[in-house]
Amino acid sequence: MPLACVLISDITGSTQLYENETNEAALAQVSRILKRMRGIVEAHGGKCVKSQGDDVLSYFDHPEPAFQAARAMIHEDWPAGLSVHVGTYFGEILYHENDIYGSAVNTAARLSSLAKPGEILVGDQSYDDLTPESKDQLLMIGELQLRGKAAPTRVYSCSVTELSEQTIVVSPGAKGRSGGLDFAEIRFGEKSWQISEGESLTLGRSTECDIVLKQAWVSRKHAVLAVRRWQLEFTDHSSTGTIVRMADGRNVGLHRRATLLNGAGSIFLGPETHLDESGRIHFQTHDLALLETAK
Structure with missing residues (x-):
């Protein structure tokens, strides 16, 4: 199966928007944001697969342009107090009937769901291939045991907010350590x-x-x-x-x-x-x- 960096970007705050606006006005705002997210993906060399609800599923040939697209999204000045949260993961994908499937898609979706407003969560397979400059933008927050994965996944965060508003994942850590007292x-x-x-x-x-x-x-x-x-x-x-x-x-x-x-x-x-x-x-x-x- 081919390798790709999957990026899933999701809108935060749309539920409240629908409560404060008419359905037509809220849908128009959400549609503009989804269109802009697709534009950011394409501007960074990515391919949009679909928009479903409030999110955009896309993929890139390499993690670096995916991360740059994600950074552009969380720093965008979105209207109506809305924001975006993103998950990215690099791995094997499967193309089928104009859609993509596979472990990388599932992991990116899980990371996106865990990310907070204005935050990108990056899995280890994406992080390892980033440039040193991009790695400097990320904070390792620990390891996450994802469903279907035998080993924990190292998770990194990049956020427009302070650390106290970032996702915190406490690592399972090393087992069976030996040697001197730590x-x-x-x-x-x-x-x-x-x-x-x-x-x-x-x-x-x-x-x-x-x-x-x-x-x-x-x-x-x-x-x-x-x-x-x-x-x-x-x-x-x-x-x-x-x-x-x-x-x-x-x-x-x-x-x-x-x-x-x-x-x-x-x-x-x-x-x-x-x-x-x-x-x-x-x-x-x-x-x-x-x-x-x-x-």
Whole structure:
């Protein structure tokens, strides 16, 4: 069977549009967006197969133009507050009666359904053949066990939104590891903790927490740091959110979300408007086995 990069782009917000507009006006808006998406696909060398409902099924000879088309879609200024979410996957396809089928189509559809508004989810087979510049636009969010696939699929995200609004997929991680002790080091004030596989620390204003902060904007049980399946996972449970400062100085907001932390950085419990250096929590991972990326 031939190989292709399948792209499925879907409109977000059309249901609300039909509630706010007449059926005729809403259909006209959706039709214009579908036409524009088909135009973007063709402008990047892709082939449109069909539009069904609010989505467009297309395919490309290579993942790079597919990714560039997807980026153009999520950055387009769509009317009526609508947006687009996209899934792409490279693999074998089967042509039949002016349609395409196969594992790549099924995987792209699954990724598209998981993507959030303004987000592209890219499977490993697509990611591995992208240019270094395109790979720099993507964040690996973990592995996803897809129906019908024996092995988990590495999933990457590119989004017009901040990390806290991206899809979070926690990896199943490596099994049967051996060797030296892998751990994450957490520091707050004069105290430090080392946690390894299966261990966790609770953060919050309650004295029952492992790391206690007294600022009024910190929730009683604000968040949890844990090493799960050899990766450092941070989960925010608060009402005010958390700011994670990366090694490059960039602040990323999280609110009632989980994400994976790698390398070194800082955690500030509470919103960005209330950053308090006295509440800085440092983290550093030591030889934690993150998912392998393409070599």
